[in-house]
Amino acid sequence: MKVRLSDDALAIACGADAIARALTAGGAEVERVSSWGMHWLEPLAEIDGVGYGPLAVPDVAKLLAGELDDKCIGVIGSHPFLARQTRLTFARAGKTRSLSLEDYTATAGWEGLSLARAMSPLEVVEIVAGSGLRGRGGAGFPAGIKWRTVLEAPGDQKYIVCNADEGDSGTFADRMAMEGDPFQLLEGMAIAGHAAGASKGYVYVRSEYPHAIAKLEQAVRLCRDILAPFSVEVRAGAGSYVCGEETALLNSLEGKRGEVRAKPPLPAHAGLFGKPTIINNVLTLAAVPWILRHGADAYRDFGMGRSRGTMPIQLAGNIRHGGLFETSFGVTLGDLVNEIGGGTETGRPVRAVQVGGPLGAYFPPALFDTPFDYEAFAAAGGLIGHGGVVVFDDTVDLAEQARFALEFCAIESCGKCTPCRIGSVRGRETMEKIIAGEQTEANLELIEDLCETMTFGSLCAMGGFTPYPVLSAIRHFPEDFRRAKAHNTPNLEAPDDVPAR
Amino acid sequence: MQDQDNVTRILDAFRSTDAPLLPVLQAVQAEFGFVSEAAMREIANALNLSRAEVYGVVSFYHDFRMEPPAQPVVKLCHGEACQARGLRQLLTQMTRIEQEQLEPVYCLGLCAVGPAAMSPNGGVHARLDAGSLRQLLEDPR
Ligand SMILES: Cc1cc2nc3c(=O)[nH]c(=O)nc-3n(C[C@H](O)[C@H](O)[C@H](O)COP(=O)(O)O)c2cc1C
Numbered sequence: 351m352k353v354r355l356s357d358d359a360l361a362i363a364c365g366a367d368a369i370a371r372a373l374t375a376g377g378a379e380v381e382r383v384s385s386w387g388m389h390w391l392e393p394l395a396e397i398d399g400v401g402y403g404p405l406a407v408p409d410v411a412k413l414l415a416g417e418l419d420d421k422c423i424g425v426i427g428s429h430p431f432l433a434r435q436t437r438l439t440f441a442r443a444g445k446t447r448s449l450s451l452e453d454y455t456a457t458a459g460w461e462g463l464s465l466a467r468a469m470s471p472l473e474v475v476e477i478v479a480g481s482g483l484r485g486r487g488g489a490g491f492p493a494g495i496k497w498r499t500v501l502e503a504p505g506d507q508k509y510i511v512c513n514a515d516e517g518d519s520g521t522f523a524d525r526m527a528m529e530g531d532p533f534q535l536l537e538g539m540a541i542a543g544h545a546a547g548a549s550k551g552y553v554y555v556r557s558e559y560p561h562a563i564a565k566l567e568q569a570v571r572l573c574r575d576i577l578a579p580f581s582v583e584v585r586a587g588a589g590s591y592v593c594g595e596e597t598a599l600l601n602s603l604e605g606k607r608g609e610v611r612a613k614p615p616l617p618a619h620a621g622l623f624g625k626p627t628i629i630n631n632v633l634t635l636a637a638v639p640w641i642l643r644h645g646a647d648a649y650r651d652f653g654m655g656r657s658r659g660t661m662p663i664q665l666a667g668n669i670r671h672g673g674l675f676e677t678s679f680g681v682t683l684g685d686l687v688n689e690i691g692g693g694t695e696t697g698r699p700v701r702a703v704q705v706g707g708p709l710g711a712y713f714p715p716a717l718f719d720t721p722f723d724y725e726a727f728a729a730a731g732g733l734i735g736h737g738g739v740v741v742f743d744d745t746v747d748l749a750e751q752a753r754f755a756l757e758f759c760a761i762e763s764c765g766k767c768t769p770c771r772i773g774s775v776r777g778r779e780t781m782e783k784i785i786a787g788e789q790t791e792a793n794l795e796l797i798e799d800l801c802e803t804m805t806f807g808s809l810c811a812m813g814g815f816t817p818y819p820v821l822s823a824i825r826h827f828p829e830d831f832r833r834a835k836a837h838n839t840p841n842l843e844a845p846d847d848v849p850a851r
Numbered sequence: 852m853q854d855q856d857n858v859t860r861i862l863d864a865f866r867s868t869d870a871p872l873l874p875v876l877q878a879v880q881a882e883f884g885f886v887s888e889a890a891m892r893e894i895a896n897a898l899n900l901s902r903a904e905v906y907g908v909v910s911f912y913h914d915f916r917m918e919p920p921a922q923p924v925v926k927l928c929h930g931e932a933c934q935a936r937g938l939r940q941l942l943t944q945m946t947r948i949e950q951e952q953l954e955p956v957y958c959l960g961l962c963a964v965g966p967a968a969m970s971p972n973g974g975v976h977a978r979l980d981a982g983s984l985r986q987l988l989e990d991p992r
C-alpha cells in the first residue's frame with residue numbers, strides 16, 4: 351500500500367515523521383510529498399486520493415487495516431477548503447514530491463523559463479508588467495516597473511535577490527513555497543535573471559526555516575544545469591526581523607549589520623554590492639512561471655481593482671481551519687475568517703483579527719465586509735502586507751496586544767532613526783502605564799502623539815507602521831484601554847508570581 | 852576556548868564566497884555554540900576587517916552569542932498567532948527555571964498549529980501544552 355504524507359516543517363512539527371516510521375514498520379510504502387496546506391489536518395495521509403487526518407501514531411494500525419473511518423476526510427482534492435481556492439502559485443501543493451525533477455517537469459515545470467528565454471528581456475518585462483503582478487512582500491509595488499528599471503539600468507553585473515525573510519508572524523506561504531515547490535521559485539528567479547540581464551541570484555532565507563534552507567540548497571544542486579548560465583546561492587539570515595526590509599537585507603547579504611539604507615538610491619539602481627538589483631518576495635517570483643506559461647491576461651483576469659491575480663492568504667492563530675488559502679483578490683475578511691476558516695478553534699466568538707503581520711492593523715468584526723485588496727485595506731486603516739490573517743477570540747486584551755506591538759518594535763528596531771528607536775521604548779512604557787490605569791486619558795493622548803511622530807519621522811515601515819496595530823487597537827477596542835483593574839492577561843515577560851519548582 | 856585550527860578551516864571553506872562574514876560566523880557558531888573573542892579576532896584578520904566591524908555584526912543579530920549557552924535553549928515562538936493560541940497561558944504554567952531555558956523568537960511559520968517551538972538542532976514542535984513543552988525541555992530533540 352502506498353501512503354503519501356507531507357514532509358514539510360509544519361507536518362513534521364505535528365508529528366509526521368513518527369507517523370512515517372509507523373507506516374513503514376506496518377509494511378506501507380511511504381511517499382513524502384509537499385503539504386496541501388490544510389494545517390488543522392496535519393499530519394494528513396493520502397491513500398489513493400483519499401485523506402486521513404490529523405493522525406496520531408495509534409491511528410496507523412487502523413489506517414493500514416482500512417478501519418480509520420472517523421478520521422477520513424474523503425477525496426482530498428474535492429475538500430471544500432481546497433475546492434474554493436484558485437491555486438496558481440500553489441498548484442502543485444500536496445501533489446508532487448518537492449525535490450523530484452521528474453514531478454516538476456511532468457507538471458509543466460521549466461516551460462515558463464523556456465518561453466522566456468525564447469523572448470527578448472523587454473518582452474518578458476512587458477508580460478510581467480501586463481499581468482498586474484504586485485510585490486507580495488508587503489508594499490505591493492508593481493513587479494514589472496521594478497524589473498524594467500533594472501533592465502534599463504546600465505551595468506554588466508546585476509543581481510536577483512529573493513526576499514525569503516518572511517518575518518511577519520502569522521505568515522508561512524513563503525515557507526510552503528520554498529519547501530513544497532523549490533524549483534518553481536528558482537525558475538521564477540532565472541526568468542527574472544533573463545529579464546534584467548542578471549546572471550547571479552541570492553535567496554536570503556530566515557534562519558528560523560532550516561527545512562526550507564535544506565530543500566532549497568538541494569534543489570539548487572539538482573537543477574544547476576537547467577538554470578545555467580544563471581546561478582543561485584542560498585544564504586541564511588541571523589534572526590533579525592528588520593532584515594526583511596529590502597535595504598537592510600542587502601546590507602546583511604553584504605556581511606554588514608542589518609541597518610536600513612536611506613533611499614535613494616533605489617536597489618534597482620544601486621542594490622547588492624552597489625549594482626542594479628531586483629529584490630522581490632518569494633511569492634512574487636514564484637508567481638512568474640505561471641504568468642509566462644499562461645500569459646499576462648490570464649493572470650490579470652483574476653482579482654479586483656488594482657489588485658490583480660491571486661493572493662496566497664494565510665489563515666492563522668485561533669482559527670478552526672487554519673492553513674494556506676490561495677484565492678483571487680476580493681474575498682472579504684469575514685468570509686475568510688468565518689466561512690472558510692470556520693471561526694475560532696476554541697469555539698468562542700471572534701473578537702479581533704490582525705491582518706498583515708506585526709505591523710498590520712487589528713480589525714473588529716464590524717469591518718469584516720472589507721475585501722482582500724491592497725486599496726480597500728488601506729482605506730479601512732490597515733494593510734494586507736504579506737497576507738497573514740491572525741484570529742483572536744474574546745479572551746484577547748487589545749491593550750496588551752498594543753503593548754506587544756511597541757515592544758516588538760523596540761526589540762527589532764535597527765536603531766538608525768530616533769522616532770523608531772526611542773519612540774517604541776517610550777510607547778511601550780506609556781502603554782504599561784495605561785494598562786496599570788495611570789492617567790489613562792493623558793497617556794493615550796501621548797501615545798497618539800508618539801505614533802504620529804513614528805509615522806512621519808521613521809525611515810522605514812518598521813517604525814512607520816508600528817502605529818497601525820497600536821492605533822487600530824485603541825480605535826476599535828477603546829474599552830480595553832480603560833479598565834485597568836480588569837487587565838489580568840499575563841504579559842510576555844516572565845511574571846513574578848510563577849511557581850518555583 | 853575555541854580551537855584556532857577549526858576557525859581557520861572554516862575560513863578556508865568560504866574562500867570563494869562573496870561577502871563571507873555572515874556564513875563564516877554562522878559556521879563558527881554551529882560548530883562551537885557561540886562566537887568567541889578569539890574567533891572574532893581571527894575572522895577579522897582573515898577577512899581584512901576591523902575587530903569593531905566584526906563585533907558590530909555579531910552584536911547586531913539575535914542569533915549570535917558571544918558566550919556559551921548555560922544549557923540548551925529551546926526557542927519558543929512569541930508571535931501574535933501563537934499568542935492567539937494560548938502562549939501566555941502556557942508560559943504561566945512554566946516555572947521560572949523552565950522559563951529561563953526558553954528563548955523567545957518571533958514566528959516559526961507554524962502559525963496555524965501553535966504554540967510552536969524549535970530545539971537547538973532545528974527540530975520543530977507544534978500544538979504545545981505544558982506537558983509536551985516540559986518534555987521538550989528535558990529532551991530537546
Ligand atoms: C520592517 C520590514 C520588514 C519586512 N520584511 C519583509 C519580509 O520578511 N519579506 C518580504 O518579502 N518583504 C519584507 N519587507 C518588504 C521589503 O522591504 C520589500 O518591499 C520587498 O522585499 C519587495 O519585494 P516585493 O515587491 O516582491 O514585495 C519588509 C519591510 C519592512 C519595512
Ligand code: SF4
Pocket residue numbers: 592610762763764765766767768770771808809810811812813814
Ligand atoms: S524605522 Fe526603525 S527599523 Fe526603520 S530605519 Fe528607522 S530605526 Fe531602523
Ligand code: FES
Pocket residue numbers: 519520521928929930931932933934957958959960961962965967
Ligand atoms: S506566530 Fe508562532 S509560529 Fe508564527
